[in-house]
Amino acid sequence: MILPAVFLQSTNFIDALYIVAFGLFIYGLSGLTGPRTAVRGNKIAASGMAIAFVATLLQRHVLHGSSTPWLIALGIVLGTAIGIPAARNVHMTAMPQMVALFNGVGGGAVALIAWVEYRHHFGGQFALKAEIPSLFAAIVGSISFWGSNIAFGKLQGILPGRPIKLPGQAAVNAVLFVICLASAIVLAAGTHSQGLFILGILLAAAVLGNMVVLPIGGADMPVVISLLNAFTGLSAAATGIALNNTALIVAGMIVGASGSILTNLMAKAMNRSVPAIVAGGFGGTLDAPESAGGEGGTVRSTSAQDVAIQLSYARLVVIAPGYGMAVAQAQHAVRELEKALEAKGVEVKFAIHPVAGRMPGHMNVLLAEADVPYDLLREMDEINPEFPRTDVTLVIGANDVTNPAAKNQPGSPIYGMPILEVDQSQAVIVLKRSMASGFAGIDNPLFYDPKTSMLFGDAKASVSEVTSEVQAL
Amino acid sequence: MSTITEIAILVLAAFVGFEVISKVPNTLHTPLMSGTNAIHGIVLLGGLLVIADSSGVLEKVLLVVAITFGTINIIGGFFVTDRMLGMFKRKPDLPEDGQEGEGE
Numbered sequence: 298m299i300l301p302a303v304f305l306q307s308t309n310f311i312d313a314l315y316i317v318a319f320g321l322f323i324y325g326l327s328g329l330t331g332p333r334t335a336v337r338g339n340k341i342a343a344s345g346m347a348i349a350f351v352a353t354l355l356q357r358h359v360l361h362g363s364s365t366p367w368l369i370a371l372g373i374v375l376g377t378a379i380g381i382p383a384a385r386n387v388h389m390t391a392m393p394q395m396v397a398l399f400n401g402v403g404g405g406a407v408a409l410i411a412w413v414e415y416r417h418h419f420g421g422q423f424a425l426k427a428e429i430p431s432l433f434a435a436i437v438g439s440i441s442f443w444g445s446n447i448a449f450g451k452l453q454g455i456l457p458g459r460p461i462k463l464p465g466q467a468a469v470n471a472v473l474f475v476i477c478l479a480s481a482i483v484l485a486a487g488t489h490s491q492g493l494f495i496l497g498i499l500l501a502a503a504v505l506g507n508m509v510v511l512p513i514g515g516a517d518m519p520v521v522i523s524l525l526n527a528f529t530g531l532s533a534a535a536t537g538i539a540l541n542n543t544a545l546i547v548a549g550m551i552v553g554a555s556g557s558i559l560t561n562l563m564a565k566a567m568n569r570s571v572p573a574i575v576a577g578g579f580g581g582t583l584d585a586p587e588s589a590g591g592e593g594g595t596v597r598s599t600s601a602q603d604v605a606i607q608l609s610y611a612r613l614v615v616i617a618p619g620y621g622m623a624v625a626q627a628q629h630a631v632r633e634l635e636k637a638l639e640a641k642g643v644e645v646k647f648a649i650h651p652v653a654g655r656m657p658g659h660m661n662v663l664l665a666e667a668d669v670p671y672d673l674l675r676e677m678d679e680i681n682p683e684f685p686r687t688d689v690t691l692v693i694g695a696n697d698v699t700n701p702a703a704k705n706q707p708g709s710p711i712y713g714m715p716i717l718e719v720d721q722s723q724a725v726i727v728l729k730r731s732m733a734s735g736f737a738g739i740d741n742p743l744f745y746d747p748k749t750s751m752l753f754g755d756a757k758a759s760v761s762e763v764t765s766e767v768q769a770l
Numbered sequence: 771m772s773t774i775t776e777i778a779i780l781v782l783a784a785f786v787g788f789e790v791i792s793k794v795p796n797t798l799h800t801p802l803m804s805g806t807n808a809i810h811g812i813v814l815l816g817g818l819l820v821i822a823d824s825s826g827v828l829e830k831v832l833l834v835v836a837i838t839f840g841t842i843n844i845i846g847g848f849f850v851t852d853r854m855l856g857m858f859k860r861k862p863d864l865p866e867d868g869q870e871g872e873g874e
Contacts, residue, residue, distance in 0.1 A: 329798065330790065330798060330802065335801060338805070339852055353819065354818065359819060365822045369837060372836075376845065379846075381849060395846070396800075409832045409836035417824065529810045530809075533810045534783070550779075550787060551783050551784075551786055552810040553784065554787025555791040558787070562791075566796060658796055658799050658800045
């Protein structure tokens with residue numbers, strides 16, 4: 298009995314388990330990059346995590362002390378009790394903010410651990426090699442926690458999605474950053490009021506996290522979440538260096554690196570640069586000249602019956618879904634409409650903008666849920682040349698990603714963003730709740746185009762109504 | 771472990787991260803973000819490593835909260851990723867993804 302225990306708790310065995318865990322993380326992540334292997338990849342990465350967790354518990358000193366196992370169990374049970382229902386019950390539409398929240402608590406954990414590590418070394422000697430990473434983890438973890446919470450608030454609609462700008466924001470941010478850095482240097486150099494300084498760092502970083510994300514418009518939030526995700530990964534790696542734990546270093550750094558790449562890919566899909574996004578203000582009407590043409594134009598509204606007739610006698614109909622479809626949970630109704638039209642011999646395609654919705658891939662997930670055949674989905678570059686021969690384009694709750702201002706109004710804040718060129722098609726029908734502007738808060742000249750007609754109302758109700766009209770024809 | 775070893779590990783892990791993510795279809799950006807998000811929940815281990823040495827109620831409370839946060843990050847993260855990916859699962863034949871499937 299004693300021998301196996303000694304073996305299980307040996308550093309060699311624990312290191313071996315860690316190495317297995319790394320292998321599983323890397324293998325799982327590479328699986329996540331392909332549609333066929335993604336589900337398995339996620340499970341493989343999760344099993345790697347389970348192995349790393351068990352290996353850590355095996356370390357002799359981890360469960361030391363009479364209350365320790367109970368406290369650990371308490372944390373795990375609480376986390377499970379909160380995490381599983383949250384993940385299980387969240388709607389597909391609310392996925393992005395859920396990811397933001399999960400990312401935030403990760404950053405929070407990093408900051409708290411760094412704080413305790415610091416308290417633990419009060420008065421004693423704290424090797425610089427451990428102290429510097431701890432301070433880094435405290436700052437970055439705290440920024441990530443608060444920044445993610447703001448991102449969550451914006452996507453959930455608790456905070457306005459529009460950029461919130463305060464006067465002299467850049468200066469304030471710079472000052473906060475200097476406070477963080479200066480406190481860190483003072484701490485590393487050694488001071489008597491360590492407790493005060495570490496709290497100061499955590500607080501300044503907290504305010505900084507809030508201030509950095511608040512001025513960023515809702516449309517950029519996915520990129521911001523991805524960036525904060527990479528930050529949390531880096532801070533986890535820093536914690537690993539401070540605690541001499543390879544598992545944290547490897548896993549944290551892999552996330553830090555892959556998260557940065559992913560952030561770049563996402564920004565590129567929107568034709569935006571990461572520094573420009575962080576500088577903020579995107580989608581603000583504050584400094585953006587209002588769209589010159591069209592604002593005074595008139596909007597033509599139509600009825601479900603007219604839409605049904607228009608669609609039924611078309612040869613090619615392209616459906617361009619956006620966040621409105623997600624909010625209204627209209628994907629199943631859209632699938633029914635597609636089937637009804639195909640029964641009438643109409644060719645139906647779906648135009649998927651890379652950032653339609655709140656996240657890249659958001660629309661694909663929803664349409665897949667509704668069983669829309671994958672081969673009807675067209676990416677932006679594929680579908681754009683087809684618009685001129687499209688008889689009717691049905692825009693369902695998409696706004697900014699169809700806004701022609703991105704192409705022909707150099708003053709527009711979204712100028713240069715690649716869009717679905719729905720304005721090229723013969724006719725456009727826009728399903729929309731109201732004339733409110735999109736998430737980026739920019740007026741859309743498409744609505745005033747003479748060949749555009751608007752069908753106002755809840756997307757799900759409108760689509761169902763159109764479907765039954767089509768079937769009745 | 772020596773500082774130089776740790777930095778070497780750090781650099782190599784960074785390259786692995788860069789390499790793994792170099793080509794991803796847009797569709798999978800969100801699940802991938804969510805999956806990497808779950809992996810940094812590994813900070814949970816940091817909480818486990820320091821709780822035995824902590825002293826005083828404040829430190830214990832902070833660490834229990836940290837462990838709770840880490841657990842939410844891991845369990846919620848993997849679970850949500852699985853749910854997202856479950857949306858793709860029912861399509862056994864993905865016609866247009868030949869080029870992506872080969873990467874594995």
